[in-house]
Amino acid sequence: AQSVTQLDSHVSVSEGTPVLLRCNYSSSYSPSLFWYVQHPNKGLQLLLKYTSAATLVKGINGFEAEFKKSETSFHLTKPSAHMSDAAEYFCVVSVNPYGTASKLTFGTGTRLQVTL
Amino acid sequence: KAGVTQTPRYLIKTRGQQVTLSCSPISGHRSVSWYQQTPGQGLQFLFEYFSETQRNKGNFPGRFSGRQFSNSRSEMNVSTLELGDSALYLCASSRDSQETQYFGPGTRLLVL
Numbered sequence: 001a002q003s004v005t006q007l008d009s010h011v012s013v014s015e016g017t018p019v020l021l022r023c024n025y026s027s028s029y030s031p032s033l034f035w036y037v038q039h040p041n042k043g044l045q046l047l048l049k050y051t052s053a054a055t056l057v058k059g060i061n062g063f064e065a066e067f068k069k070s071e072t073s074f075h076l077t078k079p080s081a082h083m084s085d086a087a088e089y090f091c092v093v094s095v096n097p098y099g100t101a102s103k104l105t106f107g108t109g110t111r112l113q114v115t116l
Numbered sequence: 117k118a119g120v121t122q123t124p125r126y127l128i129k130t131r132g133q134q135v136t137l138s139c140s141p142i143s144g145h146r147s148v149s150w151y152q153q154t155p156g157q158g159l160q161f162l163f164e165y166f167s168e169t170q171r172n173k174g175n176f177p178g179r180f181s182g183r184q185f186s187n188s189r190s191e192m193n194v195s196t197l198e199l200g201d202s203a204l205y206l207c208a209s210s211r212d213s214q215e216t217q218y219f220g221p222g223t224r225l226l227v228l
Contacts, residue, residue, distance in 0.1 A: 043219040103161045
């Protein structure tokens with residue numbers, strides 16, 4: 001079984017300050033991990049993904065995440081927040097054992113608010 | 117390359133009716149997955165289709181069904197609609213099940 005826990009349902013930062021969105025995962029197999037972002041009334045956009053290559057993953061719009069197996073974490077960071085970063089962020093785990101079809105398991109989401 | 121498209125974008129139905137939602141994947145993608153998003157339950161996996169075959173299914177009642185056509189386009193059907201079926205239904209496509217999934221804008225269904 002696989003699961004994802006996003007530790008904060010809501011994070012508020014000032015524009016220009018760092019962003020940290022926390023995610024812990026649980027998986028019986030080597031997981032693929034993703035961060036997706038959803039702006040209001042929009043679909044999901046892929047920010048970045050980890051698939052057992054480099055543990056530090058760089059994504060779009062200045063976001064990056066570090067895979068830490070010992071801590072079962074995959075936290076999302078950005079050095080400097082922008083107003084356009086305000087959205088809902090989802091940490092996602094995908095497991096595809098034995099070549100069977102995979103399915104995504106989503107965290108409950110973290111709403112990022114960016115203030116002036 | 118065009119992204120995943122979903123039609124219609126908005127839909128209003130009444131209890132007991134049925135509804136069909138459509139998803140056109142990115143060109144070359146053969147896997148299509150469907151997800152339901154609600155404020156209470158979050159994002160939940162419905163099912164995945166690959167080469168016209170359902171390969172994986174989530175924990176939803178039989179009222180939820182789907183199919184995929186030879187051109188990889190997929191439809192999702194919900195019969196005997198209930199108020200709790202009101203949600204944003206998202207479709208995602210990938211080249212194969214091991215590839216990254218790309219999402220469409222969703223269909224927002226309101227059941228009255």
